[in-house]
Amino acid sequence: MTPHPQDTPLHVQSATEDRNPRTTEIDTLASGDLVRLITTEDAAVVPAVAAAGPQIAALVDLAVDALGSGGRIIYVGAGTSGRLGVLDAVELLPTYRVGSDQVEAFLAGGSEAMTAPVEGAEDDPAAGAAAVAEVGPGDLVVGLAASGRTPFVGGALERARSRGAATGLIACNPRATLASSADVAVLVDTGPEVVTGSTRMKAGTAQKLVLNTLSTATMVRLGKTYSNLMIDVLPTNEKLHARIVRMLAQATGRPADQCRAALTEAGDVRTALVCLLASVDAVAARAALAQNPPDPARAGDPAGIRTAVAELGGQAVAPGE
Structure with missing residues (x-):
C-alpha cells in the first residue's frame, strides 16, 4: 500500500519555517506595538534582496537572452510564490506590451488556485513537468518557491533542463534543495516570519521585490523605456x-x-x-x-x-x- 504524503514526516530545512524569537509575544501586544513589530521585521527584507543583487543581475541576463532571441520566460510556483509569478507576468502586457506569448506563469492547481487552495497541487512534480513540457533551448524557466523545495517547481525545473532551457530559482532559503536544478539561484535570506511559517509575509515581499527587479530590468535592457x-x-x-x-x-x-x-x-x-x-x-x-x-x-x-x-x-x- 502506497503511503499518503501526509503519513510521511516532512522536515523542511528553511529559516522561513523557524520560530521567530523576536515575535513570540505578538498575541499580547496592542495594535500600535504589533504594527511596529511587523514593520520592523519587514524592514530587513530590502537589504536581504539587495545582497542577492549579483544573482538577480545574472538572472536578468538569462531573461534578456531568452526574450531577445525570440524565446520565452516561464514562471512556475505554488501558493503565494506562484500567485506573485502570475501577477508579474500579467502586468507586463499593459506596461510593456509583452504578452503571455513571451512571459507566462503556471500556478500549481491552475487558475482556481489564485483564489483558493488546491489540495496537494504543490506536491505534484509531474504536474510541474507537464506545465513546461513544450519549452526549448531558447526559453527560461524560473521556479518560485519560498522554501526552495516545492515538488511542483522541482518537476518543472528538471523537465526544463532536460529540454535544454535555461533555469532560474527565486527562493528565501539559503539552503534551498532546488538550487542545484537552476543555472542561477537567487536565494534571499529573509529569516523566520513574524507568524511562524507564514511565507506570504517577508518571503512573499522578497519574492515580489525580486520579480519586480527582474522583469523591470529585463524590459529596460530590451529597450522598452527611453x-x-x-x-x-x-x-x-x-x-x-x-x-x-x-x-x-x-x-x-x-x-x-x-x-x-x-x-x-x-x-x-x-x-x-x-x-x-x-x-x-x-x-x-x-x-x-x-x-x-x-x-x-x-x-x-x-x-x-x-x-x-x-x-x-x-x-x-x-x-x-
Whole structure:
C-alpha cells in the first residue's frame, strides 16, 4: 500500500519555517506595538534582496537572452510564490506590451488556485513537468518557491533542463534543495516570519521585490523605456493616454498640445517621440526607427531612440535636461 504524503514526516530545512524569537509575544501586544513589530521585521527584507543583487543581475541576463532571441520566460510556483509569478507576468502586457506569448506563469492547481487552495497541487512534480513540457533551448524557466523545495517547481525545473532551457530559482532559503536544478539561484535570506511559517509575509515581499527587479530590468535592457519613461505602455484608458502625452512632454520639453498632435499623427509613442526630438514627420521618424530597432546589445541606447534621432540630425536629451 502506497503511503499518503501526509503519513510521511516532512522536515523542511528553511529559516522561513523557524520560530521567530523576536515575535513570540505578538498575541499580547496592542495594535500600535504589533504594527511596529511587523514593520520592523519587514524592514530587513530590502537589504536581504539587495545582497542577492549579483544573482538577480545574472538572472536578468538569462531573461534578456531568452526574450531577445525570440524565446520565452516561464514562471512556475505554488501558493503565494506562484500567485506573485502570475501577477508579474500579467502586468507586463499593459506596461510593456509583452504578452503571455513571451512571459507566462503556471500556478500549481491552475487558475482556481489564485483564489483558493488546491489540495496537494504543490506536491505534484509531474504536474510541474507537464506545465513546461513544450519549452526549448531558447526559453527560461524560473521556479518560485519560498522554501526552495516545492515538488511542483522541482518537476518543472528538471523537465526544463532536460529540454535544454535555461533555469532560474527565486527562493528565501539559503539552503534551498532546488538550487542545484537552476543555472542561477537567487536565494534571499529573509529569516523566520513574524507568524511562524507564514511565507506570504517577508518571503512573499522578497519574492515580489525580486520579480519586480527582474522583469523591470529585463524590459529596460530590451529597450522598452527611453530614459526612465515607458514607451510601450498600452493606452487602455484615459489616465494612461494622458500619461503618454505627459511622458512625451517630459521627454521633449514640448507643449502638451504638440505632443498630442504628434501622437495622433504617428500612431505610437516611439514614432511620436522621434518626431518631436528630431523635428521630423512620422514617415521619416518611422523609417529611422526601422533602421534602429530595439537591441539590448546597443550600449547606451537599447531602445534605438537616441540613435534614430541622431541620424536624423536631432539631439535626444534625457528628461530634466
